[in-house]
Amino acid sequence: MKKHILVIPGDGIGPEVTTWGKAVLEKIGTQFGHSFTFDEALMGHAGIEATGSPLPEETLEKAKLSDAILFGAIGHIKYDNDPSAKVRPEQGLLKIRKELGLYANLRPIMLFDELLDASSLKPEILKGTDILFFRELTGDVYFGEKKRSEDRNTASDLMIYHRYEVERIAKKAFEAAMVRGKKLCSVDKANVLEASRLWREVVQELAKRYPEVETEHMFIDNAAMQLVKNPKKFDVVLTANLFGDILTDEASQIAGSMGMLASASIGDGTGFFEPIHGSAHDIAGQDKANPLASILSVALMLEISFGLQDEAKAITASIDKVLKDGYRTGDIADANTDKSKTLGTKAMGQKILEYLD
Amino acid sequence: MKKHILVIPGDGIGPEVTTWGKAVLEKIGTQFGHSFTFDEALMGHAGIEATGSPLPEETLEKAKLSDAILFGAIGHIKYDNDPSAKVRPEQGLLKIRKELGLYANLRPIMLFDELLDASSLKPEILKGTDILFFRELTGDVYFGEKKRSEDRNTASDLMIYHRYEVERIAKKAFEAAMVRGKKLCSVDKANVLEASRLWREVVQELAKRYPEVETEHMFIDNAAMQLVKNPKKFDVVLTANLFGDILTDEASQIAGSMGMLASASIGDGTGFFEPIHGSAHDIAGQDKANPLASILSVALMLEISFGLQDEAKAITASIDKVLKDGYRTGDIADANTDKSKTLGTKAMGQKILEYLD
Ligand SMILES: CC(C)[C@H](C(=O)O)[C@@H](O)C(=O)O
Ligand SMILES: CC(C)[C@H](C(=O)O)[C@@H](O)C(=O)O
Numbered sequence: 001m002k003k004h005i006l007v008i009p010g011d012g013i014g015p016e017v018t019t020w021g022k023a024v025l026e027k028i029g030t031q032f033g034h035s036f037t038f039d040e041a042l043m044g045h046a047g048i049e050a051t052g053s054p055l056p057e058e059t060l061e062k063a064k065l066s067d068a069i070l071f072g073a074i075g076h077i078k079y080d081n082d083p084s085a086k087v088r089p090e091q092g093l094l095k096i097r098k099e100l101g102l103y104a105n106l107r108p109i110m111l112f113d114e115l116l117d118a119s120s121l122k123p124e125i126l127k128g129t130d131i132l133f134f135r136e137l138t139g140d141v142y143f144g145e146k147k148r149s150e151d152r153n154t155a156s157d158l159m160i161y162h163r164y165e166v167e168r169i170a171k172k173a174f175e176a177a178m179v180r181g182k183k184l185c186s187v188d189k190a191n192v193l194e195a196s197r198l199w200r201e202v203v204q205e206l207a208k209r210y211p212e213v214e215t216e217h218m219f220i221d222n223a224a225m226q227l228v229k230n231p232k233k234f235d236v237v238l239t240a241n242l243f244g245d246i247l248t249d250e251a252s253q254i255a256g257s258m259g260m261l262a263s264a265s266i267g268d269g270t271g272f273f274e275p276i277h278g279s280a281h282d283i284a285g286q287d288k289a290n291p292l293a294s295i296l297s298v299a300l301m302l303e304i305s306f307g308l309q310d311e312a313k314a315i316t317a318s319i320d321k322v323l324k325d326g327y328r329t330g331d332i333a334d335a336n337t338d339k340s341k342t343l344g345t346k347a348m349g350q351k352i353l354e355y356l357d
Numbered sequence: 358m359k360k361h362i363l364v365i366p367g368d369g370i371g372p373e374v375t376t377w378g379k380a381v382l383e384k385i386g387t388q389f390g391h392s393f394t395f396d397e398a399l400m401g402h403a404g405i406e407a408t409g410s411p412l413p414e415e416t417l418e419k420a421k422l423s424d425a426i427l428f429g430a431i432g433h434i435k436y437d438n439d440p441s442a443k444v445r446p447e448q449g450l451l452k453i454r455k456e457l458g459l460y461a462n463l464r465p466i467m468l469f470d471e472l473l474d475a476s477s478l479k480p481e482i483l484k485g486t487d488i489l490f491f492r493e494l495t496g497d498v499y500f501g502e503k504k505r506s507e508d509r510n511t512a513s514d515l516m517i518y519h520r521y522e523v524e525r526i527a528k529k530a531f532e533a534a535m536v537r538g539k540k541l542c543s544v545d546k547a548n549v550l551e552a553s554r555l556w557r558e559v560v561q562e563l564a565k566r567y568p569e570v571e572t573e574h575m576f577i578d579n580a581a582m583q584l585v586k587n588p589k590k591f592d593v594v595l596t597a598n599l600f601g602d603i604l605t606d607e608a609s610q611i612a613g614s615m616g617m618l619a620s621a622s623i624g625d626g627t628g629f630f631e632p633i634h635g636s637a638h639d640i641a642g643q644d645k646a647n648p649l650a651s652i653l654s655v656a657l658m659l660e661i662s663f664g665l666q667d668e669a670k671a672i673t674a675s676i677d678k679v680l681k682d683g684y685r686t687g688d689i690a691d692a693n694t695d696k697s698k699t700l701g702t703k704a705m706g707q708k709i710l711e712y713l714d
Contacts, residue, residue: 083554155555160513197440198512
């Protein structure tokens with residue numbers, strides 16, 4: 001197979017972790033006889049610094065021409081505390097999602113047995129948890145009109161959904177449920193929000209076409225609670241952009257560490273693969289970041305964009321083995337971790353390559 | 358002290374639990390020599406059934422004339438799955454919040470030592486957690502304009518904040534922080550939302566007036582995560598209506614059970630006190646509901662609306678003792694609970710009265 005992959009390292013720890021995602025892709029290419037070619041482009045704070053834009057025109061062009069995108073992380077503290085900044089790193093990410101039509105964000109919450117103890121949840125609550133989130137990614141209050149009054153005293157964002165937007169992601173979620181546990185939980189706030197009432201209507205209608213899927217509707221406040229109380233009860237979770245942002249981060253901690261979770265954004269064209277974690281500027285450049293989420297993003301890419309199941313499995317198997325042999329990065333190390341097996345970014349990346357043999 | 362209290366039982370388990378809240382108030386009145394008088398009124402599904410309105414005019418009038426309101430719960434499954442219903446129980450709650458100017462919703466997350474094991478979080482993560490949430494309650498996407506297109510294919514809600522709305526609740530939160538741990542975490546999504554950017558601006562400005570308070574700003578996705586990871590790190594949490602709805606429910610589970618948490622809504626006039634839990638129709642009328650959140654709501658009322666600290670303490674002390682003696686309702690019982698000490702609503706209410714002696 002011949003594929004062209006665009007790497008967008010982004011900000012903070014992005015460059016460090018994508019280095020290892022890319023290295024794993026190269027190795028898999030060699031091992032399985034695929035020809036993977038690579039290009040690189042800027043986004044976020046890195047894009048602003050170099051070109052003034054968080055999504056340089058060139059990046060978008062390269063993105064459209066690639067078969068898949070491996071992304072690192074975005075954001076910079078400098079903008080976070082300046083509410084009046086006009087240009088922000090995150091705009092790059094939001095724009096590329098919109099431009100590439102990446103309306104479905106898939107976030108699998110999977111647990112590595114070895115890491116059960118890394119979670120703040122009790123192992124018995126956690127064990128057996130296997131959730132696949134479908135977060136809508138190009139609508140909602142993220143993309144509705146934003147306004148600030150002239151006197152700057154009033155600010156608003158429009159939370160808005162169109163029927164087709166709900167339909168297309170709901171369809172993907174139902175289809176996934178059919179090949180998984182046949183359970184789907186749609187999360188909204190239909191007791192208060194009109195956008196949620198449309199959401200619920202559409203999901204209810206679609207549910208009729210998937211009678212085998214046990215469909216449940218849950219309010220977001222309750223879902224945020226149930227996720228901590230009994231994560232095992234969820235199979236496929238379908239939700240809007242904002243609620244999905246919140247729930248998946250919450251779920252990532254349930255899974256032990258954000259450093260272990262990857263996500264796939266798909267839709268009309270090129271797929272986009274990234275860790276769930278952010279730019280983590282506090283540890284950037286210090287060889288401390290966990291590269292496993294980026295490496296798992298590559299596994300998702302192989303599986304979802306290229307249909308290469310065996311290659312994806314080779315990656316997760318090697319991660320499994322590395323963890324079983326006791327190796328950890330700082331974020332997933334605990335009192336039982338052998339000090340000599342606590343690795344930096346590079347050593348962990350290297351370890352995975354080694355175990356891939 | 359002479360006070361007139363309006364009891365609004367509401368829907369589901371509401372009537373069962375407020376019965377015991379009221380009984381505790383009466384007992385405290387006798388013990389401490391206060392004259393508490395009571396009236397009762399309808400709201401929610403109960404209001405719709407009786408009058409066609411989720412907030413009958415008479416209820417609002419009685420509310421305005423009372424010194425404090427003890428509320429039960431709201432909501433009915435019948436409306437939840439009918440996204441096109443025009444009249445809904447929740448409208449009653451939203452309207453009374455708005456009409457009474459209840460812009461600040463205080464939700465203390467406090468742990469009873471005896472219940473540490475009831476949480477899905479590890480006891481060592483939990484121990485020492487003591488959070489006071491300030492949730493804005495009369496603005497945000499809850500009250501912004503709602504629209505549905507004529508073809509019914511597009512739906513929207515306006516997320517909107519005015520400077521004065523943020524200011525008045527932020528001030529209350531900073532003042533609370535001053536008499537607590539002097540830490541305040543303001544939660545928003547300023548990297549994406551204009552309303553959040555106004556929110557952050559206002560909180561940043563106000564923070565200058567409280568230099569002793571260590572102020573932090575956190576994105577909602579990160580907050581949802583940190584709350585599971587390390588709840589101890591929070592002291593006062595200040596946030597908008599929607600984010601507060603989500604975070605406080607999540608936090609309630611961290612605390613072991615929703616059945617143990619009360620909330621106070623305050624602002625321009627009469628204070629409004631209610632459990633965090635909902636109407637729980639699945640167990641309504643079965644003598645299964647935990648009345649402790651309603652009883653704790655009464656403790657909050659005594660403390661916040663009437664300034665009666667000792668009376669409030671008498672209530673929490675008696676709950677503490679009842680728990681120490683091993684009594685539990687079903688929701689907080691575990692494998693170690695003596696079967697004969699697992700109580701229904703009535704028996705638990707009775708037990709608290711008994712221990713108040
Ligand atoms: C960086 C930010 C704009 C983004 C989002 O809110 O979508 C991030 O939190 C995510 O979840 O991908
Ligand atoms: C019943 C509902 C409208 C309400 C809300 O969302 O505010 C409830 O969840 C709460 O938190 O008080």
